[in-house]
Amino acid sequence: EVQLLESGGGLVQPGGSLRLSCAASGFFFSNYAMSWVRQAPGKGLEWVSSINGDAINTYYADSVKGRFTMSRDNSKNMLYLQMNSLRAEDTAVYYCVKDQSGYSFGYFDSWGQGTLVTVSS
């Protein structure tokens, strides 16, 4: 059974940093692309970033480019999102999401339960 367990969310001041982690299990992690998708309170879904299975390519939404860095450690089955220069508009539940293959994106077949990031003074 696929399991994705996010951690690292919390309250942070504007301009601060947080590092989200996602522990993956139940599948051969390095074979699959992964993504982060966020959802602001009471709002819709917003794609944040994606990385392919071998970590060669990473893609970002314009709203986070230059501030967020996505990475993965295939030896540990871990996915990360380093978030710097946080803004109030980054407040959201952040979902760790698995794709159907190593190089496809948007076929989000498994989702974690999410971790809440609140940016506020």
Next chain:
Amino acid sequence: ETTLAQSPAFMSATPGDKVSISCKASQDIDDDVNWFQQKPGEAPTFIIQEATTLVPGIPRRFSGSGYGTDFTLTIDNIESEDAAYYFCLQHDNFPLTFGGGTKVEIK
């Protein structure tokens, strides 16, 4: 960037109804649209891929249609458990973009 205009934003249905949700893309994206269902307090679930293909395990009352710029999610004989938000997603190009969502209420 490809934007997706999803409509309606809200709809109310009676069990047994047939409902349709529209998703219109700002440019031609072939069949590169996926649909997701999100029930209150839960993470989204993948229900339709490549515009028309039902994801395994999803009830057959769900179906998708469309190509190019106009896409539709249809729920036949809707049930109370289908009360949820529904989102379309385009994966034709980066950045990936979601539609604004449709809340489906069951009376």
